[in-house]
Amino acid sequence: MDLKMDALLLRAADYGESDRMVTLLTAERGKVSAAMKGVRKAGAKLRFASQPFCFAEYVFAEKNGRNTVTQASLHDGFYDLRTNVSSYYAAACVTEVCDRFSMENMAAGPLLVCAVTALEGIEQHLDAPNFYLVKFLVEAVMLAGYPLSAGDCPVCGKKIAGRRFFDLRTGSFNCAACAVGVPASESTYHAIREAISLAEEGERDVAPQAEEDGYLRALRLLRAYIGYQTDTELPALAQYLSL
Numbered sequence: 001m002d003l004k005m006d007a008l009l010l011r012a013a014d015y016g017e018s019d020r021m022v023t024l025l026t027a028e029r030g031k032v033s034a035a036m037k038g039v040r041k042a043g044a045k046l047r048f049a050s051q052p053f054c055f056a057e058y059v060f061a062e063k064n065g066r067n068t069v070t071q072a073s074l075h076d077g078f079y080d081l082r083t084n085v086s087s088y089y090a091a092a093c094v095t096e097v098c099d100r101f102s103m104e105n106m107a108a109g110p111l112l113v114c115a116v117t118a119l120e121g122i123e124q125h126l127d128a129p130n131f132y133l134v135k136f137l138v139e140a141v142m143l144a145g146y147p148l149s150a151g152d153c154p155v156c157g158k159k160i161a162g163r164r165f166f167d168l169r170t171g172s173f174n175c176a177a178c179a180v181g182v183p184a185s186e187s188t189y190h191a192i193r194e195a196i197s198l199a200e201e202g203e204r205d206v207a208p209q210a211e212e213d214g215y216l217r218a219l220r221l222l223r224a225y226i227g228y229q230t231d232t233e234l235p236a237l238a239q240y241l242s243l
């Protein structure tokens with residue numbers, strides 16, 4: 001039976017002479033793998049739908065538990081993301097985290113929406129993508145059920161001022177007197193605090209309020225945090241931070 005779903009392409013691998021196996025994120029069924037036949041041939045009709053970051057409505061034919069993409073109609077190809085190495089890797093961080101935080105046969109509507117929103121933000125701000133990446137990572141971490149907070153010190157209960165620390169086990173900041181975890185700057189704290197409140201409010205159309213330096217530091221902290229919580233590396237995020 002044919003199945004029609006909006007999906008974001010997370011990754012693709014070549015196989016055979018001209019085919020590709022794609023991994024897609026859908027709202028209804030989480031991660032879906034499907035074959036795309038002949039898409040590496042010059043002029044192939046569905047070639048666009050096997051490219052990085054493609055967001056489209058895909059039609060799947062299912063046979064013996066295997067999916068094949070038979071049609072696709074484009075919502076957004078995010079082609080500008082491929083125009084420079086920085087935005088390419090920023091976008092690759094988004095699809096990498098979606099891949100890591102989703103499974104087959106799970107509802108993934110909120111993750112799909114926040115990934116597409118992040119790609120739009122990065123594409124529209126190619127020179128300053130960090131805010132959109134921080135916002136995405138914070139929301140994805142929270143959707144995946146990992147704790148993350150930036151309020152008063154959870155150890156002593158006091159308001160945090162000046163130097164602060166981030167506890168990788170609990171995902172929370174604490175004060176210099178309690179000093180649990182790794183040191184974190186004030187700008188990191190504000191960047192993460194902003195992203196948490198935007199995620200909780202469900203705000204989509206927003207502009208950055210914290211310092212640019214804070215977003216970069218926040219990305220380093222989020223990389224450490226996701227690594228600690230999931231016990232895995234994020235190669236695209238590591239590459240992006242090393243650019």
Ligand SMILES: [Zn+2]
Nearest residue numbers: 153156175178
């Ligand atoms: Zn404290």
